[in-house]
Amino acid sequence: MTATIKDIAKRLGISVTAVSKALNDKDDISDQLKIRVKKVAEELDYSANTIAKRLVTNKSNTLGVFMFSRVSQKLDSFVFQFIAGILEEANKNDYDILLFSTDSDLLNEKSYIKLCKERRVEGAVLFGVRLDDPHIDELKSSPLPISIIDTDIEGKNIYYVSTDNRTGVNKAMDYLWRLGHRRIAMINGHEKAQVSKFRYNAFRQYLRERDSFESGLVFPGDFSQESGYYWGREILKMEQRPTAVFAASDLMALGAIQAFKEAGLHLPHDMSIIGFDNLSSSEFVEPGLTTVSQDGIKMGKEAAKLLLDRIAGRGSEQKVVLQPELIIRDSCQSINQERG
Amino acid sequence: MTATIKDIAKRLGISVTAVSKALNDKDDISDQLKIRVKKVAEELDYSANTIAKRLVTNKSNTLGVFMFSRVSQKLDSFVFQFIAGILEEANKNDYDILLFSTDSDLLNEKSYIKLCKERRVEGAVLFGVRLDDPHIDELKSSPLPISIIDTDIEGKNIYYVSTDNRTGVNKAMDYLWRLGHRRIAMINGHEKAQVSKFRYNAFRQYLRERDSFESGLVFPGDFSQESGYYWGREILKMEQRPTAVFAASDLMALGAIQAFKEAGLHLPHDMSIIGFDNLSSSEFVEPGLTTVSQDGIKMGKEAAKLLLDRIAGRGSEQKVVLQPELIIRDSCQSINQERG
DNA sequence: TATTCATCCTTTAACGTTTAAGTAAATTAC
DNA sequence: GTAATTTACTTAAACGTTAAAGGATGAATA
Known part of the structure; x- marks a missing residue:
């Protein structure tokens, strides 16, 4: 179908090796020949066969x-x-x-x-x-x-x-802490994700160091919007609500926000919420979602x-x-x- | 490095062709041999070389x-x-x-x-x-x-x-029209995109058929949020504002919404806006963006x-x-x- | 002038696979 | 019991390229 190195060689009456070398600008080929080879290659609409090249060089790139x-x-x-x-x-x-x-x-x-x-x-x-x-x-x-x-x-x-999940969590927590929040809930990702462990550990350590950790405020989400929504509603049912929620993903934060809004909460007044990821949606949601950004x-x-x-x-x-x-x-x- | 068909052949004292055929379950190989070949392949951790296969079959898949x-x-x-x-x-x-x-x-x-x-x-x-x-x-x-x-x-x-861009536009326009809108602006995508032409043509035809097309209400965006924001602000400066905006992308609609909100408009009361694409952000923006969804x-x-x-x-x-x-x-x- | 060297090309083999054609042995046919 | 057929393999060639080694020519060296 397509022209090969052989066709070029035949056309010029030279060896395929010479053609190969010419096309690859090897230095044991004269400039003259290189020019001639390239011209014929052009004429024949030659296109190197990457597959063959990869086979012989044993490199797939x-x-x-x-x-x-x-x-x-x-x-x-x-x-x-x-x-x-x-x-x-x-x-x-x-x-x-x-x-x-x-x-x-x-x-x-x-x-x-x-x-x-x-x-x-x-x-x-x-x-x-x-x-x-x-x-x-x-x-x-x-x-x-x-x-x-x-x-x-x-x-x-x-x-x-x-x-750096620990740093991310710390930044988020520092921010909430400095805003005065002490009862902070976490909606975590599913436990089969390593980042969930990292984020949870950092979260727990942060609050423990400040004598404010309550295991009852940690909820097992799965990163999805639905799970954020679900746990958002659950949080609303609590007798003693937290004042802030740290969600391990923006998607969950978004879901929780949805739940909070549906229940008539005024955000951020009635509840502070912070996410993780910085999805583009987080810019548009109302109120704009404060979040830990990953690049x-x-x-x-x-x-x-x-x-x-x-x-x-x-x-x-x-x-x-x-x-x-x-x-x-x-x-x-x-x-x-x-x-x- | 990796074992090849040859290694298997050598090990069994048979031809490479037999091995190839056995591995591909061709029917001129005995079941016995197939079993033996596959066992050895397993032992040698053989892995077919797709590159070689593609070269010889002249099919890259x-x-x-x-x-x-x-x-x-x-x-x-x-x-x-x-x-x-x-x-x-x-x-x-x-x-x-x-x-x-x-x-x-x-x-x-x-x-x-x-x-x-x-x-x-x-x-x-x-x-x-x-x-x-x-x-x-x-x-x-x-x-x-x-x-x-x-x-x-x-x-x-x-x-x-x-x-179907025409149908999409018609659905959006029908909706706006039935809500009573007559002065409808369009923020279009850039002109080098064919869909922009299609959407514009459909938009114009829709309004012309109803004697309501005003070319001064069509604005040249570029699909980006920024351009939506820009034209949103421009629209606000108009003496006789349109009552609705049709954006040729959700991103632009989102940008326009941003501009409208910043200016203190109450949406959708002060301005109706409709998008195109159905991005996930459109679900979260306030108010939720009505839009033409593409799959x-x-x-x-x-x-x-x-x-x-x-x-x-x-x-x-x-x-x-x-x-x-x-x-x-x-x-x-x-x-x-x-x-x- | 004989030797070395550089230049520029060719020959040969190889990469790992498939396919077409060939062949020997076993089976079936009548 | 020989011929035809089937079964199960092998041989040889090919896919398009690169790489190692070899060779011819002419220029430079001593």
Whole structure:
């Protein structure tokens, strides 16, 4: 179909090797010949066959990325930011990105690793890895370099990118504390997410150090808007309500806000609420959601960089933890303040 | 490094062909041998080399997808929905997805087509193709099947997926019209987007048929929140304000709402506003944004399906136009209604 | 002048797989 | 009991490229 290196060689009456070298600008080919070869390549609309090249060089120049494809319109753009970051960084370094679906039926039979091995992928990025993922042991012993976002798993070839959850929680808590809040509830993500543990631990420690921790104020959500809504309503039923809610995801914060508003609360006067992630929706909700911001694009880039550095043999870190930022909007209020 | 078919053959003292056939369950191999081969494959941790397979079969089983990687935290999850849909459909059919960045520096040198050709990609999905894209002519004459979302370009191998913009606009306008609005402004997307033309034409026709079109009420936004904000403010400066605004994207509607609120308007009493897309943010903004919903996931799936059908030689449509739905929330009000 | 060297090209093999064609042995046909 | 058929394998070639090693020519060196 398409012209090959052979066609060019035949046309010029030279060897395929010469053509290959000419096209790759090797220096044992005369400039003259290079010009002639390139001209014919142009004429024949030649296009290098990456597949053949990869076979012979035994290098795929490809990174694998795994994502959920059964996505609800809700499950927000955070994952998309990872992907954009990874892609940017990979393409910049002449690497291709192979995107895999984790919930395609493909994965029922084949593991992450298997999928990658068959395609001779040089590294992979995962996110949303649950602590009970059945493939974790396989990951740990994987010969393939893998960047995992937000789940810190020990392994020789495992790299880790995350946001400093402890600092994030501390920033949020400091802010609430300084506003005078003492009874602070937490709606946490599901327990199979490592970040939930980190955030919970930080939350508990923060309040314990101030003798204000009440385990009855910690609620097990699952990151979803629905769970935020559910626990928001539950919180409203309490005899002694907290004055502030820390949600481990913006989506849950948004759900809780919905519940609070429905019940006729005036926010932030009747309840302060703070989130985690900084989704775009959080800017638009009323009141604007104060939240701990994670830079998803940066996380994606770092995840790719770790892999690329490792592959290139450049020594680099094995873990990158980014600093979160507190985005202050209007969803929190000082505890004594009159309704504005 | 990894075991190959040869290693298995050597170990069993048989030919590589026999091994290949056994692994692929061809029927001129005895069940006995198949079992033995598979056992050894297991033992050697054999993993098929997809690259070699693709070279010899001359089939890449790969679809290319192009997206912006320089994404702002704003530019919302809509594109992500396309990708999720495409991925789901592709993986279901044993196809890989190669993700390319349109704004990587890669593309400065190489065209979409070139990138695809080199990787022997069997089809590609594009979106966000502007009417002034320099590669359009190349696309038109492309031998490669290409699905383009939201830009209808004529070409033998070009497939098209979109939402019925005319119907979408009509639904929005009917709704506003029935609420009594007669002076309706439009904040349109940028003119290099074909959907902008479609939406504008539908908008104009709708009002002309009712003798209510005023060209002075059409404003040239660019889909972004900022442009919505800008034109929202401009609208406020008008002596004779419209009573309703139709924004060609939710992002612009959100921006306009911001402007209106800042100026102290009470929504929807002082101004009705309607969007297009149904972003997740639109659910959370106050008042909830009434909007024309597009199903991004479905669009992605359809785009992939068209390609897959075509590749498999299954006759199918060349264009798929999905029906939009009007999502009624709280951002529009009847024109005579008292403030609630 | 003979030797070394650089330049520029060719020959050969390889990457891991599939496919077409071939073949020997076992089975069936009549 | 020989021919035809089926079964179960093997041989050889191919996919498009790169890489290592080799060779011919002419220029530079001693």
